[in-house]
Every structure is written in structure tokens, then in C-alpha cells.
Amino acid sequence: MTIGIAIAGVTKHFFTGLLFIFGLGGIAVIILRQGKTKSILENSINSALTAVETYNRPRVQFRIENYIILMILAWTKLFHAYFQSEIGERYFYKEKNGRYKKVDGEKKAWELTECIKEYQKMQKAYPNLSEPVVANLRFFIGIRNKIEHRYWEGSSLDILLFGECQSLLFNYETFLVTLFGEDYSINTCLAYALQFSHLRAKEQLQAQRDLLSKDMQDIKKYIDKYKTDLPQVIFDSQEYSIKLLQIPKISNTNRNDLAVEFVNWNSLTEEDRVNYQQICTIIKDRIVVQQVLNADLLKPGAVIQAVEGKTGIKISQNDHSLLWKAFQVRPVSTAESKFDTVSKFCIYDEPHNDYLYTDEWVAFIVNLLEKHGFTKDNIRIKCKQKLLFSDYA
Numbered sequence: 593m594t595i596g597i598a599i600a601g602v603t604k605h606f607f608t609g610l611l612f613i614f615g616l617g618g619i620a621v622i623i624l625r626q627g628k629t630k631s632i633l634e635n636s637i638n639s640a641l642t643a644v645e646t647y648n649r650p651r652v653q654f655r656i657e658n659y660i661i662l663m664i665l666a667w668t669k670l671f672h673a674y675f676q677s678e679i680g681e682r683y684f685y686k687e688k689n690g691r692y693k694k695v696d697g698e699k700k701a702w703e704l705t706e707c708i709k710e711y712q713k714m715q716k717a718y719p720n721l722s723e724p725v726v727a728n729l730r731f732f733i734g735i736r737n738k739i740e741h742r743y744w745e746g747s748s749l750d751i752l753l754f755g756e757c758q759s760l761l762f763n764y765e766t767f768l769v770t771l772f773g774e775d776y777s778i779n780t781c782l783a784y785a786l787q788f789s790h791l792r793a794k795e796q797l798q799a800q801r802d803l804l805s806k807d808m809q810d811i812k813k814y815i816d817k818y819k820t821d822l823p824q825v826i827f828d829s830q831e832y833s834i835k836l837l838q839i840p841k842i843s844n845t846n847r848n849d850l851a852v853e854f855v856n857w858n859s860l861t862e863e864d865r866v867n868y869q870q871i872c873t874i875i876k877d878r879i880v881v882q883q884v885l886n887a888d889l890l891k892p893g894a895v896i897q898a899v900e901g902k903t904g905i906k907i908s909q910n911d912h913s914l915l916w917k918a919f920q921v922r923p924v925s926t927a928e929s930k931f932d933t934v935s936k937f938c939i940y941d942e943p944h945n946d947y948l949y950t951d952e953w954v955a956f957i958v959n960l961l962e963k964h965g966f967t968k969d970n971i972r973i974k975c976k977q978k979l980l981f982s983d984y985a
């Protein structure tokens with residue numbers, strides 16, 4: 593499954609080598625001549641286009657990681673282009689003695705966090721970034737910092753981050769056009785990505801469980817905490833995360849209609865919004881935000897109780913240990929690679945330094961007892977050798 597990123601009378605005067613065109617509302621749009629500002633802006637746009645191209649190529653490794661890093665670079669360069677046009681070369685860090693900080697002999701320019709802060713407090717003709725836009729940027733700054741310092745498998749995060757990734761791009765396009773005008777719009781360069789298959793709830797659930805294993809756990813906790821800590825009004829904003837409902841256009845379709853159309857929520861009538869909410873209620877899974885981790889996961893004692901409740905057989909803690917060792921569901925306590933589990937059945941809980949088990953593990957043990965001749969008396973004998981899941985499906 594690949595989810596694609598998609599884009600969706602004047603007066604003039606001259607100042608510091610730049611041409612400003614005043615459009616509707618009297619807000620100046622910066623029109624660039626050749627020079628450093630234009631070069632920085634072109635680098636920003638090229639970075640954004642490369643990010644989208646990378647994300648939409650299904651066989652590219654580390655595509656979501658590269659997308660995030662390139663979009664952070666695109667946003668940073670966009671700010672630098674604006675600062676270059678407005679305040680000149682003053683968007684660089686300085687030492688306490690007033691000299692510029694340097695890295696490999698080059699002045700160190702403001703990073704994205706600093707750019708946002710400086711832009712928001714500037715006196716300017718343009719509006720500040722909204723809180724949802726800033727929340728989206730800060731979310732990805734945190735993600736970028738984590739993926740730069742560790743290896744992680746990003747494919748399982750594509751589904752969870754798609755909305756935020758799409759908003760990151762839409763917000764970039766909006767900010768770019770706000771500052772520099774429609775001539776720099778990049779939406780005509782981009783296409784809606786083709787899809788290979790339908791996304792099923794079962795696949796989503798497995799992807800979420802995969803996130804709980806190995807090096808993914810830390811970044812998953814960051815994502816969960818960031819989202820749950822957001823005010824509801826920001827979380828619901830399309831500027832923070834695009835929520836798409838993909839419904840095929842089946843009937844009453846004009847042959848001249850576009851195959852894909854994006855509907856602006858703000859342009860809908862109240863009646864259309866009510867109808868949309870009714871559609872969502874019919875087809876979407878209900879998601880409840882909980883301030884809790886490891887929901888629906890079981891400690892060994894709870895596994896034993898669940899098995900007894902289903903079969904009437906009470907296995908011991910030792911019997912349970914023999915089973916997970918024989919099927920290699922998790923590593924032993926002294927193993928260095930504590931995250932090396934069969935994520936369908938078990939995950940490592942790092943804060944508590946122990947292991948938790950899934951309902952599927954309970955069902956598997958029940959299946960052994962009811963259909964494959966396992967009993968409380970022979971578990972020790974049967975588990976003396978390595979056992980394969982495929983033999984007991």
C-alpha cells in the first residue's frame with residue numbers, strides 16, 4: 593500500500609533590488625530578480641519537490657524519513673529567503689562577543705525553530721503563522737531530531753503520519769504563495785499519487801502493533817504524547833493534519849469532471865457539513881483518545897487467567913514461560929536485544945523493563961490446549977525443543 597502526497601489592479605515600487613506588487617488587501621508580494629534571495633528560494637522549492645517525488649516513489653527506501661528531512665530543509669530555506677529579502681544577512685547565530693557563529697568556516701544560519709520564533713515576532717506586512725501550522729512544524733522538528741540519531745523502520749509510520757505530512761506540504765505551499773506570489777506556486781508540478789490497494793482495518797492494526805517493537809517504541813511514544821497534548825481545536829485543524837475521506841465517485845458524474853477533487857471545508861454549506869459528518873459516522877472506525885499506553889496488552893498473570901477463563905485449565909507461570917521460550921515469542925531476560933519479539937504476540941515494555949502479551953497469544957495457547965493435545969501435564973515435555981507456529985496453525 594502506498595499513500596501519496598498531493599498538492600492542491602496593482603501598483604508597484606522598487607526597494608533594495610526587489611519588486612513588490614501590492615495585491616488585494618494591500619499586502620505586498622515579493623517579486624524577485626536574480627540574486628541571493630531568489631537562489632535561496634529556488635533551493636527551497638527544489639527541496640520540497642524532491643521531498644514529494646521521494647515520498648511518492650513506492651520502492652524508495654527511507655522515503656518518509658527523506659520526505660521529513662527534505663521538507664524541514666524546504667521550510668528553513670523558505671524562511672531564509674524571506675529574511676534575506678527583509679532584513680538582509682542578519683539571520684545567523686552570533687556569539688556573546690557579537691561575532692557570527694561558524695561551522696566549517698561558514699556562518700551558521702538560524703535553524704527552523706529559531707526561524708519560526710523570529711518570524712512570529714517581526715513587524716511585517718504578512719500575518720503570523722497560525723497555531724496549527726506552528727504545531728505541525730514543531731511536530732516534524734521533533735520527528736526529524738529522532739530519526740537523525742537512530743535507525744528506525746519508517747514504513748509502519750506512513751499510515752499514522754500521512755495527515756501531518758500532507759499538511760506540512762499544503763502549509764508550505766500556502767506560505768510560499770503568501771510571501772512570493774502565485775508565480776512560485778508548485779501545485780501545477782505535482783500529481784495525485786496512484787494507489788495499489790484498499791487500506792484495511794486489519795492491516796492498520798498490524799502496523800500499529802509493529803510500531804511497539806524494537807526501535808520504534810520511542811518515536812511512537814513521542815507521536816502519541818504530542819498528539820494527545822494538543823488542544824482539540826489545533827488537532828482538528830486541517831493545517832495541523834489533513835484528514836481525507838476517499839470515496840469513489842460512482843453516479844451523477846459528468847464526463848468532463850476531474851477524477852480527483854479536493855473540497856475546501858470552509859466553502860461547504862452547513863447542510864453539506866452535516867451530510868459529511870453523517871458519512872464519516874457510517875464508514876469510519878471510532879477512535880477514542882486515551883491518556884494511556886499499552887492498552888489491551890496483558891501481563892503473564894493476566895494471560896494465565898484469560899486461558900483459564902476460556903478453557904477451564906489453569907497453567908502455571910512456569911508453563912507459560914516454557915511456551916514462550918519454545919515458540920521464541922520473546923528473548924530471555926538476559927538477552928541484549930530486548931525488543932526482538934514476535935510483535936503479533938508480545939512486545940517489550942521499556943519503561944517497566946518487562947514483556948506484555950496480546951489477545952492473539954491467549955488465543956494461540958487456547959488453540960494448543962483444545963486442538964493440539966497440549967495439557968498441563970505434558971507442556972514441559974512438548975516444550976523441550978523449539979516449536980514452529982506453522983505446525984500449530
